[in-house]
Amino acid sequence: xxxxxxxxxxxxxxxxxxxxxxxxxxxxxxxxxxxxxxxxxxxxxxxxxxxxxxxxxxxxxxxxxxxxxxxxxxxxxxxxxxxxxxxxxxxxxxxxxxxxxxxxxxxxxxxxxxxxxxxxxxxxxxxxxxxxxxxxxxxxxxxxxxxxxxxxxxxxxxxxxxxxxxxxxxxxxxxxxxxxxxxxxxxxxxxxxxxxxxxxxxxxxxxxxxxxxxxxxxxxxxxxxxxxxxxxxxxxxxxxxxxxxxxxxxxxxxxxxxxxxxxxxxxxxxxxxxxxxxxxxxxxxxxxxxxxxxxxxxxxxxxxxxxxxxxxxxxxxxxxxxxxxxxxxxxxxxxxxxxxxxxxxxxxxxxxxxxxxxxxxxxxxxxxxxxxxxxxxxxxxxxxxxxxxxxxxxxxxxxxxxxxxxxxxxxxxxxxxxxxxxxxxxxxxxxxxxxxxxxxxxxxxxxxxxxxxxxxxxxxxxxxxxxxxxxxxxxxxxxxxxxxxxxxxxxxxxxxxxxxxx
Amino acid sequence: xxxxxxxxxxxxxxxxxxxxxxxxxxxxxxxxxxxxxxxxxxxxxxxxxxxxxxxxxxxxxxxxxxxxxxxxxxxxxxxxxxxxxxxxxxxxxxxxxxxxxxxxxxxxxxxxxxxxxxxxxxxxxxxxxxxxxxxxxxxxxxxxxxxxxxxxxxxxxxxxxxxxxxxxxxxxxxxxxxxxxxxxxxxxxxxxxxxxxxxxxxxxxxxxxxxxxxxxxxxxxxxxxxxxxxxxxxxxxxxxxxxxxxxxxxxxxxxxxxxxxxxxxxxxxxxxxxxxxxxxxxxxxxx
Numbered sequence: 001x002x003x004x005x006x007x008x009x010x011x012x013x014x015x016x017x018x019x020x021x022x023x024x025x026x027x028x029x030x031x032x033x034x035x036x037x038x039x040x041x042x043x044x045x046x047x048x049x050x051x052x053x054x055x056x057x058x059x060x061x062x063x064x065x066x067x068x069x070x071x072x073x074x075x076x077x078x079x080x081x082x083x084x085x086x087x088x089x090x091x092x093x094x095x096x097x098x099x100x101x102x103x104x105x106x107x108x109x110x111x112x113x114x115x116x117x118x119x120x121x122x123x124x125x126x127x128x129x130x131x132x133x134x135x136x137x138x139x140x141x142x143x144x145x146x147x148x149x150x151x152x153x154x155x156x157x158x159x160x161x162x163x164x165x166x167x168x169x170x171x172x173x174x175x176x177x178x179x180x181x182x183x184x185x186x187x188x189x190x191x192x193x194x195x196x197x198x199x200x201x202x203x204x205x206x207x208x209x210x211x212x213x214x215x216x217x218x219x220x221x222x223x224x225x226x227x228x229x230x231x232x233x234x235x236x237x238x239x240x241x242x243x244x245x246x247x248x249x250x251x252x253x254x255x256x257x258x259x260x261x262x263x264x265x266x267x268x269x270x271x272x273x274x275x276x277x278x279x280x281x282x283x284x285x286x287x288x289x290x291x292x293x294x295x296x297x298x299x300x301x302x303x304x305x306x307x308x309x310x311x312x313x314x315x316x317x318x319x320x321x322x323x324x325x326x327x328x329x330x331x332x333x334x335x336x337x338x339x340x341x342x343x344x345x346x347x348x349x350x351x352x353x354x355x356x357x358x359x360x361x362x363x364x365x366x367x368x369x370x371x372x373x374x375x376x377x378x379x380x381x382x383x384x385x386x387x388x389x390x391x392x393x394x395x396x397x398x399x400x401x402x403x404x405x406x407x408x409x410x411x412x413x414x415x416x417x418x419x420x421x422x423x424x425x426x427x428x429x430x431x432x433x434x435x436x437x438x439x440x441x442x443x444x445x446x447x448x449x450x451x452x453x454x455x456x457x458x459x460x461x462x463x464x465x466x467x468x469x470x471x472x473x474x475x476x477x478x479x480x481x482x483x484x485x486x487x488x489x490x491x492x493x494x495x496x497x498x499x500x501x502x
Numbered sequence: 503x504x505x506x507x508x509x510x511x512x513x514x515x516x517x518x519x520x521x522x523x524x525x526x527x528x529x530x531x532x533x534x535x536x537x538x539x540x541x542x543x544x545x546x547x548x549x550x551x552x553x554x555x556x557x558x559x560x561x562x563x564x565x566x567x568x569x570x571x572x573x574x575x576x577x578x579x580x581x582x583x584x585x586x587x588x589x590x591x592x593x594x595x596x597x598x599x600x601x602x603x604x605x606x607x608x609x610x611x612x613x614x615x616x617x618x619x620x621x622x623x624x625x626x627x628x629x630x631x632x633x634x635x636x637x638x639x640x641x642x643x644x645x646x647x648x649x650x651x652x653x654x655x656x657x658x659x660x661x662x663x664x665x666x667x668x669x670x671x672x673x674x675x676x677x678x679x680x681x682x683x684x685x686x687x688x689x690x691x692x693x694x695x696x697x698x699x700x701x702x703x704x705x706x707x708x709x710x711x712x713x714x715x716x717x718x719x720x721x722x723x724x725x726x727x728x729x730x731x732x733x734x735x736x737x738x739x740x741x742x743x744x745x746x747x748x749x750x751x752x753x754x755x756x757x758x759x760x761x762x763x764x765x766x767x768x769x770x771x772x773x774x775x776x777x778x779x780x781x782x783x784x785x786x787x788x789x
Contacts, residue, residue, distance in 0.1 A: 008762050132580070155752045166622050185748070206589060207585045207721065208539055208542060208586070209542075216721075216725075227610055243589060244587065245587045245589040246525070246589075247589060247590075247592070247723060249589065250529065250590070250591055250592055251525050251526065251529060251591070252525065252529065252587075272725065273724055273725070274725070274727065274739060274742070275725070275727045277727070277737060281739075283557045283737065284730060284731070284732050284737060284753075284756055284760065285756075285759075286759050286760055286762070287512045287763075289727075289728070290726060290727040290728075292727060293720055293726035293728045296720050296721060296726055297720060301546060301547070301720065302543065302544055306542070308543075308544045309544045309546075310540075310541070310544055310545055310546035310572060310762040311546040311547075311720070312546075312570050312767035312768055313767070314763060314764065314767070315766070315767065380575070385759060386756060386759030386760070387756070387759070430725075433723075433724065433725075434742060435722065435723060435724065435742065
């Protein structure tokens, strides 16, 4: 674990480098070798022992000098391998070059050509598996985590920029109506693209707030909700209407939207469905929660604000979180902030196989989360009142890789042991959402219940498109946005063809 | 904002409200519910069954007991005022069929409210419906006239005998099961313990028994899993698979302990909210 370094110190170091290299004026004189020698700028953060007890954002964001210095590390590769790693194809070298020269507004505009949610993506994208994985600098350093910190620069630009290019480029009205099911990252992206093209866009949201997983799932300390609401306001300024408390599949069906309400096209981006459990003994005891429930209570329903929120949160002392993804890290770190004394991540593979972002795993460790690796619960034990009192686990070893390429965990016979636990949180992913597909037999689904789409995002039902988790299973914010972008192009093309007489 | 068109107090802490919700009125069917929220930022989401609806008027009717923070707050609202959020209709509608022998509908306390549209639907399908209504005393009986008008036969039970028979609802239910024409189906809605004992009553007679569960929910759309119950060998989500299940298969004991998950927090919370409300009143600001 690295030693904690004060934000003021990091800022001073960046100032020194900037002066020494005479940035940004001296940028053109820098050789590739010199660029590569600039140390990666560390993200200033709240100190672990303090942040583990508050809901404020962990990462504090780069200073201006840090952005200039970090952006100067970019080698500006002609073939720009990083762009291929971005699901929405942001012109990464373009915005980084602008940022390195203090042209922050211009840099943000370059991002906004491809992404409407930079403040969110800069914070939650798994960059080390996308753009940073393909970055030449990271290849030289043999570590994608040492690549140009693309997301951190993106975040700075989004937080500090004043550009509203999303609003400037709106086309005249086409008179076509598009309904979007769900206001998560996918729906918001499609809405923005279609509104810019002049279509009349309405988003139907089941919850009372827009943002999908960014408001119910991702915790405040990783993504402040004020940032999501700012992005949503930008979208509304573009003319997109959002109707809350409206559940497609129950309040209205897809067919009714098209036949009764006159929508010319529909984009289904209703997100994740029912949380998965493990089907082990004791799973319905009091004190066992899905991460969805635990996080929705704390984030969307604000249970962390105990003095004001009406939604209660279970009081926990010893918590076990099952799973190794971002959601598991979020749940564990939330439980710690909610006052748990001991929080365990129980995962049946090793840290190397964990699907979570490396930064989240590191942050969780720094905050004192205990990692029980190569371990999996076999049953949950209850007391006489039906409440969780412990778990029984088995130890595992890694075997040969499975279809996903990850080593298959194999149980070690006779390795049972018990842990005293009062709360279990399952973060094992979700099955598909049945509400739209269950009421729209025209939609073709695969064996997991995910909607099948063609290369333009169109489903088996004419004019109906789909994307995000309902198509991909569990995806990420940026992959959902990528789908949204494809569907927007597909919908626009579909509506343009419809408009022409045959 | 969802406008309150009409408010009526049915008993000491039970209220009826007619809400302007045209979309829900259009699509709702017997057995479904809504999720309601009183405050954008800090409110909680609570499920309430739809007791009636009028498509022409664009209204739905909810009947609730002012027991927790949100229902108390709701009970203080006036006609013409608005509720922040109402989502619905949620859940799978009641499976309504025409039976050759009678359908027995059992409502306990506030459970009579969600039972009302189900009795309506069974009647509309051409069934003979016998309704059993139970409450602790006569002041807690709701919708008596409406049920009397709708049902082919109405049996009223109170714990203290202040109206109808002095009996638990399971007593007449057992008699009906033992009669020459046993019920084709029983629908029982009320407190969990009542539904449990209704199911135990009909079990020896193998009379199909449907219960409607009202477990703890957050989103109501299948996402959180907080509402899950054990039904037979599997785990079901009340919000999307239910709220109605085969009473003979529901694990009521597990469900009842799950429903008490937040008992301590709610008690403590209520004290704090009351103190907060007092402070607000003192300070002259709106809570």
